[in-house]
Amino acid sequence: MNLEFLDYAFMQRALLAAVLVGITAPAVGIYLVQRRQALLGDGIGHVAMTGVGLGFLLSWSPVWMATAVSVLGAVLMELIRWYGKTRGDLALAMLFYGGMAGGVMFINLAPGGSNANLTSYLFGSLSTVSESDVTAICLLAAFVVLVTVGLRRQLFAVSQDEEFARVTGLPVRALNLLTAVTAAVTVTVAMRVVGLLLVSALMVVPVAAAQQLSRSFAATFAISVAIGVSVAIGGTVTSYYQDVPPGATIVLLTIGAFVLLTVAATPLARRRARAAARVAAQEAGDPAECVIPVGRKPTGKVGV
Numbered sequence: 001m002n003l004e005f006l007d008y009a010f011m012q013r014a015l016l017a018a019v020l021v022g023i024t025a026p027a028v029g030i031y032l033v034q035r036r037q038a039l040l041g042d043g044i045g046h047v048a049m050t051g052v053g054l055g056f057l058l059s060w061s062p063v064w065m066a067t068a069v070s071v072l073g074a075v076l077m078e079l080i081r082w083y084g085k086t087r088g089d090l091a092l093a094m095l096f097y098g099g100m101a102g103g104v105m106f107i108n109l110a111p112g113g114s115n116a117n118l119t120s121y122l123f124g125s126l127s128t129v130s131e132s133d134v135t136a137i138c139l140l141a142a143f144v145v146l147v148t149v150g151l152r153r154q155l156f157a158v159s160q161d162e163e164f165a166r167v168t169g170l171p172v173r174a175l176n177l178l179t180a181v182t183a184a185v186t187v188t189v190a191m192r193v194v195g196l197l198l199v200s201a202l203m204v205v206p207v208a209a210a211q212q213l214s215r216s217f218a219a220t221f222a223i224s225v226a227i228g229v230s231v232a233i234g235g236t237v238t239s240y241y242q243d244v245p246p247g248a249t250i251v252l253l254t255i256g257a258f259v260l261l262t263v264a265a266t267p268l269a270r271r272r273a274r275a276a277a278r279v280a281a282q283e284a285g286d287p288a289e290c291v292i293p294v295g296r297k298p299t300g301k302v303g304v
Helices: 009-036 040-058 063-082 085-109 115-123 129-149 154-161 160-168 172-190 199-210 218-241 246-284
Strands: none
Touching: 009 040, 009 129, 009 154, 009 172, 009 199, 009 218, 040 063, 040 085, 040 115, 040 172, 040 199, 040 246, 063 085, 063 129, 063 172, 085 115, 129 154, 129 172, 129 218, 154 160, 154 172, 160 172, 172 199, 199 218, 199 246
């Protein structure tokens, strides 16, 4: 394979950013999937648009400004989830749409700003990943990995059962808040490569694909990160050679990986179901020949 793309500094920066995105997005996404908050990343992405617009308006780094705004938005989302009750959905909707509107407004108020400046942040862009962006992405990715790996037992416990975690003495609200903040940081890590509007897919789909092969948390975590890194690199390289948007390419590759693993895992799932049925029958004291094979209807006849 021709590796000429590695001769270009912008591709080196883009590939490094892609690898970090491939690691961090599924690492956070596995907790969001467990908490049934798969679309949280999408909402944070909308809020982060205001940060990008403010960065252009104030001539500050859009990455760091988006990080600050998205973290604030994530905290507000958690507060709404705790106290919002019946009006929580309405408040979240206003927060999401307000974030989008704020981003468009601020970037158009910026000197020389236009919606074209926002496009690379919405859908990702290889050529615009600067050295300062890479530095910010590396620092933010280190924080995400530290939290998702270092506190994996506590975060997993809270994601599975908040009440049980609270009884065991874990600071449930603090951990929920930390998960939301980590998701916000991940969105800003990924926005230069995947884009704010597509980052949620890279947080969720690799986890769903990994779950087709394993039910173990540790194995699912490792497989989803491997998928994330593979599709991020593959999408970045494909974008260079075919001149297509990197974010869309990465997401389509991720969905393709999910489809392939789902098809490949179907026989494995059937074997697991048959094994589980045999174990259940043995525990119930039924003879093995009375177990009905998975996928086959009972005929009314029992073997002797």
